[in-house]
Amino acid sequence: MDATQNTKQLDRKTLSHSFHLWFWGALTCFSQEHMQTFGYMSSMLPIIRKLYPNHDDQVKAIHAYTAFFNTNPMLGSVIIGTTASMEEARANGKDIDGETINDMRAGLMGPIAGIGDSLIDGTLIPILLGISLGMSTGGSPVGAIFYIIAWVLIAYFGQRFLYFRGYKFGDQAVGFLVGKQGAAVRRAIGVVGGVLATWVNVTTSFTLRGVDGKVFLNLQSKLDSIYPGLLTVVVTLFCWWLMSKKRVSAIWTMVILVVVSFIGVLLGVFNPGLSY
Structure with a gap:
């Protein structure tokens, strides 16, 4: 059988x-x-x-x-x-x-x-x-x-x-x-994480205010309490997914990031820290 x-x-x-x-x-x-x-x-x-x-x-x-x-x-x-x-x-x-x-x-x-x-x-x-x-x-x-x-x-x-x-x-x-692969990947994650923390920094300025105008939710503070640098990891994985899985070129990936950033600034999700 x-x-x-x-x-x-x-x-x-x-x-x-x-x-x-x-x-x-x-x-x-x-x-x-x-x-x-x-x-x-x-x-x-x-x-x-x-x-x-x-x-x-x-x-x-x-x-x-x-x-x-x-x-x-x-x-x-x-x-x-x-x-x-x-x-x-x-x-x-x-x-x-x-x-x-x-x-x-x-x-x-x-x-x-x-x-x-x-x-x-x-x-x-x-x-x-x-x-x-x-x-x-x-x-x-x-x-x-x-x-x-x-x-x-x-x-x-x-x-x-x-x-x-x-x-x-x-x-x-x-x-x-x-297994051995898990140990190797964990070491690699440590190295990649160090590089990300040094060269990439993505944060959000999204907040929610009550009727009295006081902020009762600061999204970045909440994310930092869960996993510091979470948005940085998410953006990095998103770029990897685009280029590795969807075969998007590096140039178009940067264009997508620029568009997302621009829309995010307009909606108040990101704050570039610029003053005019």
Whole structure:
């Protein structure tokens, strides 16, 4: 019999079921002792049932998800997707056990919580609220409706995207992080990061003000609290994507940057610091 016929693979329906359990129940049975443990466990139940038809195997596999877990619910969906990929690999005989899975999520939940809380709660939500308050002038309900719709769409499709990205690259990511290539790339990132920090500097002057005229959101300060130099990295990766993936010449890449900068200055996103 062909060995591929014995390979266990998660289908789209099972993965979607797992994602929706996390999306709706990440904070299930939330307590100071367990936090999101039961929400995590619930999201893994469809995965376990699909990969392990035998009840005893299911009990043994689900035991890995009884450990404490807590992270940002929105960005944390990438951990759930990565875990699904690792569980699939474990069911197919890969050298992955419950301890490996726990080590992975223990190492990721802290950094993702810090980034997620700053990016979502400290940046995205205040921006949406600022826009909504501006639309609610005079008691109009449009602002509230906009906020509800915008937040639900961003939360759902953002989490779904991260979940399936985590599943798609999870097994490869684990092998990459612990392998020789991962070590080489981490060293290269350090060198490239030093060069970027020295020669490239991209910042934004975008702010939101309240009705009293006081600034209640400084986007650059929020970005610096998440990842100093984040915009510099994003612009660099954008240029690399244009030239490497889209085959755009260096000259046209510079033209695009000039146009983006010009529009950004007009909209108040960038401040060139010029005075006339």
